[in-house]
Amino acid sequence: MVKTTSMLPIRDCVFQTPGYTPGEQPQTNDYIKLNTNENPYPPPPEIFQDIQAELSKVRLYPDPVSTQLRQAAAKIFNVSSEQILAGNGSDDILNIALRTFVNPGETVAFLDLTYSLYETLTRVHGANLVTFPTNEHFQLDRPLICPEAKLIFLASPNPPVGQHLRRESLEETCEKATGIVLIDEAYVDFSPYNHLDFLTKYENVIISRTMSKSYSLAGMRVGFGIASRAIIEQMDKVRDSYNLDRIAQALATAALNSHPYFEQIWEKVCQTRERLMVSLKDLDFLGFDSDSNFVLASPQWISAADLYHQLKERKILVRYFNHPRITNYVRISIGTDEEIDRLLEAIKKIKYGG
């Protein structure tokens, strides 16, 4: 007999969760891809130098604890390598934190408008979620107080607006929290504000970082959790035993060791972002200042959905939002200067014809 879904022993919380929808990832190269906040610049060629040696070892399991990668990361983050957990992307770190600190039925808190994966992970885990309102500028203008929360996810900069959260509110959140506060710094290298110093002040803080955006390695899936040794020791038990493959470990280590190259790129991306924002305002968009590698802007003369479709016809991919609190917005990842010129050209044609 063929079993129907309803007869399978699926956990209610899994069955009832719609699941996370990642951004469009076309498998052809004919798009200008400005939709999922990847870095438009490739990593430097020298990071591929030792890959052949790694490929010749694919028969063997990789280092289960990503030793060299964690050592390279420790130098950048100015902590000990025992304070670092390497993850298969920073999504892996978020998931591990949830499974380490929250029992099903307990509470996880995050902002009403933020990275939507927090909700999916929480629901699939069978935990309760509490969302905390941001103010009219999508800012956290007071601490997130939720005494029952075992884990609080806060992204700074926070998508989809892309601004860092106010430091005083974050500090007070960490002081008052009875559980863990995970500050997701996926976009922090494009921002002047990070919170690594919180690690010396608060025992309950985890900072997560990714190599997907600032280090041009989205395809390799590498992220980090940075926290006290006590926290990392527990999270380490929860991760998959070989959660990073050997190619990812080697490329990510080499990329971290090429840090100065990436710093120049971050500078470039920030300059392009400022130029894009000025041009969008000239083209009658309302937008937010961003300290990420994307901007959120609302066209005042066309629906965001129409703009998205018309850009897609012209082989330019952006993302559009119709969230109740951000109706009619497109989110545009920062591309190369040439890509952004082509985007602006396309928007002008859509607006003025031609």
Ligand code: PMP
């Ligand atoms: N955190 C935030 C706030 C993000 O926007 C993203 C990207 N979707 C991630 C984490 C996940 O990044 P990674 O590629 O490291 O899993």
